[in-house]
Amino acid sequence: MLLVADPDPEVASRVADELGDHAIRAITCSDGAEALLIAGAEHPDAVLAATALPTIGGAAFVRTLASRTGIPVVLGVSDGDGPAAAEALAAGAAACVARPYRIGELLPMLLALRAMPAEGPLLQVGELQLDPGSLTVQLRGQPVRIPMRELRLLQLLMSNADKVVTREQIHDAVWGGVQNSNTVTVHVQRLRQRLGDDQHDPKLILTIRGVGYRLVPPA
Structure with missing residues (x-):
């Protein structure tokens, strides 16, 4: 399961629909605080988050999520997001992808994250x-x-x-x-x-x- 956090509900809904065609279930929300609550309750495999999230910005969101859950975050980066995206990557984001999203770019990243083993020997x-x-x-x-x-x-x-x-x-x-x-x-x-x-x-x-x-x- 993927959590899509994007300030534009139409963008989030479109991504969720397109990922559904590839057997990836997605839930959506529109701000950083709500995304943290959902991540804590639903434990998604990964989060796709716009860099410029309302309430809690990209870097703070990534840092908080990493400290609480370890769930990987893929950043959606729009024109002009460069400095904020760099800060979020330094905070521990797993990868970044251009926003508006293209399913051909997004899907391989998400499949790779979903394939990452969470268990194994010490x-x-x-x-x-x-x-x-x-x-x-x-x-x-x-x-x-x-x-x-x-x-x-x-x-x-x-x-x-x-x-x-x-x-x-x-x-x-x-x-x-x-x-x-x-x-x-x-x-x-x-x-x-x-x-x-x-x-x-x-x-x-x-x-x-x-x-x-x-x-x-x-x-």
Whole structure:
């Protein structure tokens, strides 16, 4: 199930109808506060939210939803939303898509998010621990807040600790094969930042130039 939060009810209704043709059930609302209430009650697989939501703006909405539920958010970005969208992405939004929406662009993102496993064995790599069931991460005993998409990336790297994971493997596992030349790089940089890894001289997530990345178990 998808929650569509958009200030224009006609836009939200049209998206819900089009997604229904692809077997994705969607519920709609028109402001950020209502969206938070619905997300807490209905636990959708993902949220499609316009960047400029009434009551609670995009960045605050993403930040609040991530802290309470871990539900991934896809941002609908209109002309002029650039700075607000960048802030929301930094707050943990999983992806962004152009608004007005085109079903051909939106559908692959949503299918990839829906395919992301929420369960799995507890992973322990050195002093780094990830529990997919509770969506929690600890590094050296301290909790680390990580958004859903980056958590899935970390899960993949930890499952292959000390092995090289190619960019193609990351695209397939985390984005369902939907590729953008800069997507993996940006999310790895954010994940390093959240884990306190030096961007210029990383010790935890190493770049294997021209191939992909390797996670080194932290001491």
